[in-house]
Amino acid sequence: MNVHVQECPVAADVAPKPVRRENGQREVFCGLTGIVWLHRKIQDAFFLVVGSRTCAHLIQSAAGVMIFAEPRFATAIMEEKDLAGLTDANDELDRIVAQLIARRPEIRLLFLVGSCPSEVIKLDLSRAALRLSQKFSPAVRILNYSGSGIETTFTQGEDACLASLVPAAPPTRTSEDQLLIVGSLADVVEDQFIRLFDALGIGRVQFLPPRKASALPAIGSNTRFLLAQPFLADTARALEDRGAVRLAAPFPLGVEGTTAWLRAAADAFGVAPTLFDAVTQPHRIRADRALFRYRDQLSGRRIFLFPDSQLEIPLARFLSRELSMQLVEVGTPYLHREHLAEELGLLPDDVVLSEGQDVDLQLDRCRAARPDLVVCGLGLANPLEAEGMTTKWSIELVFTPIQGYEQATDLAELFARPLVRRAKLVA
Amino acid sequence: MQLTVWTYEGPPHVGAMRVATGMEGLHYVLHAPQGDTYADLLFTMIERRDRRPPVTYTTFSARDLGGDTAELFKTAAQNAHDRFQPQAMLVGASCTGSLIQDDPGGLARALALPIPVVAVDLPAYQRKENWGAAETFYQLVRALAGPSAPAPGTARPERAAGVRARCNLLGPTALGFRHRDDIVEITSLLAKLGIDVNVTAPMGATPADIARLGQADFNAVLYPEIAGQAASWLQRTFGQPFTKTVPIGVSATREFVAEVAKFAGVDASATLASASTRLPWYSRSVDSTYLTGKRVFIFGDASHAVAAARIASDELGFKVVGLGTYSREFGREIREAAKRYDVEPLITDDYLEVEVKVAELQPELVLGTQMERHIAKRLGVPCAVISAPVHVQDFPARYAPQMGFEGANVIFDTWVHPLMMGLEEHLLAMFKDDFEFKDGAVPSHLGAGHSTPAAGGPVQPPSNASNIAVVWAVDAEKELYKIPFFVRGKARRNTERFANENGVATITIETLYDAKAHYAR
Numbered sequence: 001m002n003v004h005v006q007e008c009p010v011a012a013d014v015a016p017k018p019v020r021r022e023n024g025q026r027e028v029f030c031g032l033t034g035i036v037w038l039h040r041k042i043q044d045a046f047f048l049v050v051g052s053r054t055c056a057h058l059i060q061s062a063a064g065v066m067i068f069a070e071p072r073f074a075t076a077i078m079e080e081k082d083l084a085g086l087t088d089a090n091d092e093l094d095r096i097v098a099q100l101i102a103r104r105p106e107i108r109l110l111f112l113v114g115s116c117p118s119e120v121i122k123l124d125l126s127r128a129a130l131r132l133s134q135k136f137s138p139a140v141r142i143l144n145y146s147g148s149g150i151e152t153t154f155t156q157g158e159d160a161c162l163a164s165l166v167p168a169a170p171p172t173r174t175s176e177d178q179l180l181i182v183g184s185l186a187d188v189v190e191d192q193f194i195r196l197f198d199a200l201g202i203g204r205v206q207f208l209p210p211r212k213a214s215a216l217p218a219i220g221s222n223t224r225f226l227l228a229q230p231f232l233a234d235t236a237r238a239l240e241d242r243g244a245v246r247l248a249a250p251f252p253l254g255v256e257g258t259t260a261w262l263r264a265a266a267d268a269f270g271v272a273p274t275l276f277d278a279v280t281q282p283h284r285i286r287a288d289r290a291l292f293r294y295r296d297q298l299s300g301r302r303i304f305l306f307p308d309s310q311l312e313i314p315l316a317r318f319l320s321r322e323l324s325m326q327l328v329e330v331g332t333p334y335l336h337r338e339h340l341a342e343e344l345g346l347l348p349d350d351v352v353l354s355e356g357q358d359v360d361l362q363l364d365r366c367r368a369a370r371p372d373l374v375v376c377g378l379g380l381a382n383p384l385e386a387e388g389m390t391t392k393w394s395i396e397l398v399f400t401p402i403q404g405y406e407q408a409t410d411l412a413e414l415f416a417r418p419l420v421r422r423a424k425l426v427a
Numbered sequence: 428m429q430l431t432v433w434t435y436e437g438p439p440h441v442g443a444m445r446v447a448t449g450m451e452g453l454h455y456v457l458h459a460p461q462g463d464t465y466a467d468l469l470f471t472m473i474e475r476r477d478r479r480p481p482v483t484y485t486t487f488s489a490r491d492l493g494g495d496t497a498e499l500f501k502t503a504a505q506n507a508h509d510r511f512q513p514q515a516m517l518v519g520a521s522c523t524g525s526l527i528q529d530d531p532g533g534l535a536r537a538l539a540l541p542i543p544v545v546a547v548d549l550p551a552y553q554r555k556e557n558w559g560a561a562e563t564f565y566q567l568v569r570a571l572a573g574p575s576a577p578a579p580g581t582a583r584p585e586r587a588a589g590v591r592a593r594c595n596l597l598g599p600t601a602l603g604f605r606h607r608d609d610i611v612e613i614t615s616l617l618a619k620l621g622i623d624v625n626v627t628a629p630m631g632a633t634p635a636d637i638a639r640l641g642q643a644d645f646n647a648v649l650y651p652e653i654a655g656q657a658a659s660w661l662q663r664t665f666g667q668p669f670t671k672t673v674p675i676g677v678s679a680t681r682e683f684v685a686e687v688a689k690f691a692g693v694d695a696s697a698t699l700a701s702a703s704t705r706l707p708w709y710s711r712s713v714d715s716t717y718l719t720g721k722r723v724f725i726f727g728d729a730s731h732a733v734a735a736a737r738i739a740s741d742e743l744g745f746k747v748v749g750l751g752t753y754s755r756e757f758g759r760e761i762r763e764a765a766k767r768y769d770v771e772p773l774i775t776d777d778y779l780e781v782e783v784k785v786a787e788l789q790p791e792l793v794l795g796t797q798m799e800r801h802i803a804k805r806l807g808v809p810c811a812v813i814s815a816p817v818h819v820q821d822f823p824a825r826y827a828p829q830m831g832f833e834g835a836n837v838i839f840d841t842w843v844h845p846l847m848m849g850l851e852e853h854l855l856a857m858f859k860d861d862f863e864f865k866d867g868a869v870p871s872h873l874g875a876g877h878s879t880p881a882a883g884g885p886v887q888p889p890s891n892a893s894n895i896a897v898v899w900a901v902d903a904e905k906e907l908y909k910i911p912f913f914v915r916g917k918a919r920r921n922t923e924r925f926a927n928e929n930g931v932a933t934i935t936i937e938t939l940y941d942a943k944a945h946y947a948r
Contacts, residue, residue: 025486025503030462050428052522052551057437058465061473076428080552083526092428099430116460116523119489149462150489150523360510379467379479386477 017344017353019335024358027377028308028333029395030149031157032115033062037399038161038209039072041184044108045213047073048100049147050093050125051115072107074100078117089123090131097132097142107140109213111161114146141213143168153333155231155309155398158184162208165216166238169208172220179265180217180244182208182236183229186401193252193404196262199279202269208235219244224268226261228252228403230343231310233336250342252403253311253411254318255287260342283405291322294412297419299324304366306376307331307357308394315375315397315411317346323412327351328371331362373419390418433778433798435753435816439549439559440521441466446563446653447517448480448601449630453567454513456504458496458524458531461486473819474602483507485524497529501538504531508540515543515571515634517563522551543634545570555776557652557728557754560600564629565656571637576664583666586644592691593623595643597658597669598650599630604731604815606630608828609649613674616831617647619698620684622691629653641665645690647683649673649830651730652754674830675734676838677706677742704832706839710743721846724749724790726773726781726799727814729757731829733764735794735813738838740768749773749788751781778802789917792846797821807916809845897926899934906936921946 032055035047049055056075063071076096082089093112101107112125112132125144133142145164147157162182172178179202181193190207197205206217208225221243227236230251240246249264250257259280266276303325305312312332319325327348335355337344347353354362359380366374367387374384374391381391392415402411436442440457447455448470457463464484470476485503487496504518518531532546547566549559586592596613599606607630614624625643626636640646640661646669648658658669668690674683681699688695709715723745725735729752739745751773752761758774765772773784782802785793793803793810797818803810812821813829827841828834899907910918918939925942926934 025464025484026461027464027467028461029465030460032462033465053434053436053438053555054440054463054522054551056431056434057441058462060433061465061469071432075431075434077431078428078552080550082428083552089428096428096430116462117526120492120523120526148489149460150487150492153461360506377468378472379464380471382471382475382477383479 016337017347017349017351020352020354022354022356022358022361024356024361026153026333026357027306027359027379028357029062029154029377030058030116031147031152031154031160032059032113032149033154034147034157034161035059035073035113036063037184038158041211042109042209042213043211044106045072045111046100046104046107046109047111047113048097049073049075049113049115050118050123051075051078051113052117053077055115055117072104083121089121090128093123093128094132094135097136101136101140110136110140110142111164112142112144113157113161114144114148116148116150119146119148119150141168155229155311156234156334158229159232159234162232163234163238165209166219166235166242169216169219169242172218172222175222176203177222177224177269178203178218179205179269180208180219180223180225180239181205182225182227182239183232184209185228185403187211189401189403189407192406196279196283197265200262200266200269200271200275202265202271221245224265226265227339229311230314230336230340231334233339236339248342250317250346251311251314253314254322254408255284255291255405256322256346257314257318258287258403258405258408259284280405287405287408290409291412294409294416295323297416298412300326301372301419302326302328302369303373303375303415304328304369304371305330306362306366306374306380306394307333307354308375308377309398310334310336311394311397312375313340313343313347313353316351317343318408318411319415320348320351321346322408323415325373325415328369329354329362329365331355331357333357373415375415390422392418429777431777433801435776435778435796435798436556437466437469438522438551439554439556439562440519440551441469442556442559442561443517443519443547443549443563444470444480444482445556445560445600445602446567446629447482448476449599449603449606450481450628450632450634452514452633452635453481453517454507454511454515455480455482455517455519456500456507456531456535457482457484457519457521458500458527458529459484459486459521460488460523463521463523470601473817474822475819476601480601481511481513483511487524487527492527496527497534500529500531500534504535504540505538508538508542513542513634515545515567516540517545517547517567519547519549520551525549525551543570558756560653561656564597564600564653565660567629567634567637568640568657569660571634572640572661573664575638575641577641581666586692591621591623592645592693593625593643594687594691595625595640595646595661595667596627597646597648598652598654599627600650600653601630602815603630603650603653604813604817604821605827605829605834606650608826609830609834611826612828612831612833613647613649616674616680616684616698617687620688620691620695621693622687641667643667645669645687647687652728652757673730673734675731675834676738677704677832677835679734679737680704680831680835702832704835706742706835709839715744715843718843718846719744721745721792722748722788722790723792723794724785724788724799725813726751726753726793726795728752729754729760731814733760736764736768738835739794739842742835743839743842745792748790749784751775751784782806789920792842794842811842811845897923897932897934900936903934903936903939906939918943 114125129142129144143164145160219242223244226247247264247268249261252258252261316327316330329352331354374389375394384391401407470480485499518535535544547563645667646658648654648669661667670686672682674680684695723739732752736747736750747768750765753776762772778798793799794813796814797816800810827837922942
């Protein structure tokens with residue numbers, strides 16, 4: 001088990017891996033679903049989906065139906081009369097926003113979230129956001145992004161949301177290099193990383209998204225950013241447009257990924273290798289030791305990953321390198337070659353990658369392969385269990401804190417538990 | 428536009444999915460973007476189905492919009508036919524699919540598939556889930572049973588002597604509240620009466636079964652929201668009468684038995700005499716005294732809400748203080764029922780409006796959907812679920828029908844369990860300083876691990892805007908705390924309301940008892 005990242009080959013040295021591209025029925029949530037975690041993360045923001053009853057029903061179902069008394073999201077459901085003429089729809093939207101702000105005066109940031117129907121009828125939400133901002137500023141800032149299923153899959157909704165925040169962020173005030181961590185992380189994970197960066201002597205670390213919309217990070221040409229999530233293509237581009245520089249790294253999953261991710265920042269900020277080792281080594285040793293038990297349970301097991309969150313490639317890297325699992329197929333809804341270059345370089349040479357999906361064909365391949373474990377979306381999990389396969393819901397990987405050293409075993413546990421359950425059940 | 432936090436019903440194409448998923452040998456090709464595949468998990472996760480719904484989505488994306496989405500639909504339909512080999516196919520569009528105006532019906536006809544293809548046009552921006560289910564079922568019945576319809580005006584042939592009467596059970600779908608168990612219960616009830624079930628539909632039926640609906644002597648409409656329209660058409664086309672009573676509750680079940688016995692020409696008296704249900708005796712038994720006059724708020728689909736109000740009032744001795752539905756199509760039925768209980772009917776699909784009403788009425792029990800369970804939890808009121816939309820825990824592993832005599836037993840248990848038992852209430856009052864019976868102690872059946880509500884009783888409902896602040900004198904507040912905690916919240920609110928209405932700025936012990944006397948009248 002190699003946890004010393006120094007020896008890892010870098011992507012530039014390896015031949016590009018072949019990717020099977022599929023275009024058929026997808027079994028993936030649309031980008032609206034990102035609201036479910038984003039509204040918990042940015043605590044003074046509100047998300048108003050401008051869409052259909054289907055959108056409202058989707059978020060409700062994806063949110064596990066009624067976890068929260070009154071969540072910080074809602075839907076402006078378009079009706080027949082809104083489709084008749086666009087002026088009408090804009091007036092209606094203004095009325096709904098006024099109603100919402102009157103009802104929830106504590107809102108500081110309101111996202112108008114575009115959906116499939118609002119995109120198809122070309123309802124211009126960026127103009128609406130501008131118009132409404134003028135009306136409600138400075139009390140409420142109004143931004144917009146699209147979470148529509150014709151534009152985005154699942155986690156790409158977070159990308160669109162964060163990208164919309166970038167132009168609203170203030171410029172940096174100093175010329176000193178600053179580190180920005182991009183991508184929603186659980187608060188506990190953020191706090192762990194803050195302690196690590198502190199110990200490394202990397203000054204003020206900021207996060208996007210911030211916990212409070214009122215505390216947007218400052219961005220400028222002295223911003224060095226690390227992606228904490230692999231699905232942030234648009235956000236990275238928006239940051240680069242502001243002059244910020246991306247630090248290329250694998251993603252902070254597993255001991256190896258976390259070390260390499262931290263090292264990318266350490267190198268950029270001139271942290272001495274001895275200090276880096278002194279700070280990270282105790283964590284690496286502890287996490288690696290804790291993984292031992294799971295390596296025992298998972299080593300050699302064959303795993304098939306359906307495309308869902310774009311976390312699949314970093315997960316596959318962790319599973320194959322740190323837990324010695326065998327990758328049958330690694331699907332991803334979208335493969336961003338540049339952001340995943342370091343990850344791709346760490347995957348085995350014979351890995352089978354697929355991008356996009358034709359769910360029926362993919363199910364055929366999965367059934368033929370009879371893997372020990374299948375990672376898939378909620379719509380497929382029970383049917384596959386009924387066919388005798390062991391599954392892991394991919395959405396858990398999005399909702400569970402899995403990044404960083406302390407979470408490496410939690411991540412392994414997520415894959416081990418379904419196998420343990422299957423082994424225990426006799427009836 | 429309508430501002431919505433939670434919705435009672437999904438879009439109409441989800442209603443069509445409920446019909447298709449309940450059936451066998453039918454496949455639904457839906458012109459929809461990828462996000463719409465979320466609906467699959469309603470069936471596989473919430474209903475815990477072991478198979479994917481028989482639905483193929485075309486999954487068009489933004490880049491397809493400039494190209495040929497119609498071709499995409501045709502390819503998807505052809506592939507679905509080849510792969511799944513269904514007996515019949517449903518085709519339609521979701522809300523976004525309908526905006527791109529590709530005409531799935533026409534495209535499917537152009538494919539000339541060797542099976543019946545039924546196009547369902549569901550106006551996604553006007554209608555909702557139950558309407559979509561009803562319309563889909565109606566279109567399927569017309570398309571598949573229509574060809575065997577007799578010439579208009581033909582009299583229904585007499586059933587030959589010695590042949591048992593046959594009926595269809597209409598309305599159960601996938602994702603329905605206890606539909607699975609209701610079918611079993613009603614089928615066995617009919618068997619006792621000597622009546623056979625010809626077809627149960629949509630649940631469990633194949634397209635071939637739908638085609639022979641006309642062979643039954645009459646129809647039992649179990650869920651009017653879904654089967655009402657189809658049953659009317661069957662009556663007009665095949666001369667089949669249909670039942671009007673939904674057999675939920677003891678009295679309604681008896682009426683249902685009388686209705687079907689009349690249609691079938693059988694004598695129901697032996698079945699009725701031997702019918703055993705514990706609900707009537709449990710309700711009469713002395714430990715149910717505490718149920719008397721319990722104030723109950725009811726909200727759900729129209730049929731379940733009307734049935735629940737009747738059971739609550741006539742069979743358990745509750746007082747119905749609120750009755751409502753999200754089924755606007757059934758507003759008349761709810762208004763009629765509300766008149767019987769002398770309450771204002773609440774017909775809305777706005778969950779926030781329902782919440783305000785529950786807070787205002789301060790019921791002691793809420794009978795509702797998954798939404799009302801949530802409202803009740805927030806307000807600290809006990810709750811039982813009587814209607815869809817529901818949560819995974821409302822698809823229990825055990826047999827738990829709502830219909831028929833066993834359904835009445837299930838209902839007695841389900842509604843009474845969230846309430847405190849009679850003696851338990853009295854013991855709590857008597858030993859309220861005892862460490863185990865202190866304020867905030869939860870009913871014993873909830874167990875030690877159950878979280879205790881905050882001291883001082885239930886969560887305060889949102890304050891009434893018309894109320895001005897009143898102050899409690901110290902001794903009056905002390906007196907208030909001598910009142911058992913489970914009625915203290917009500918006493919506090921009543922006293923404050925009384926003070927407000929009478930212009931009392933400071934509540935004294937006298938005000939407290941004045942209010943008590945006032946509301947006791």
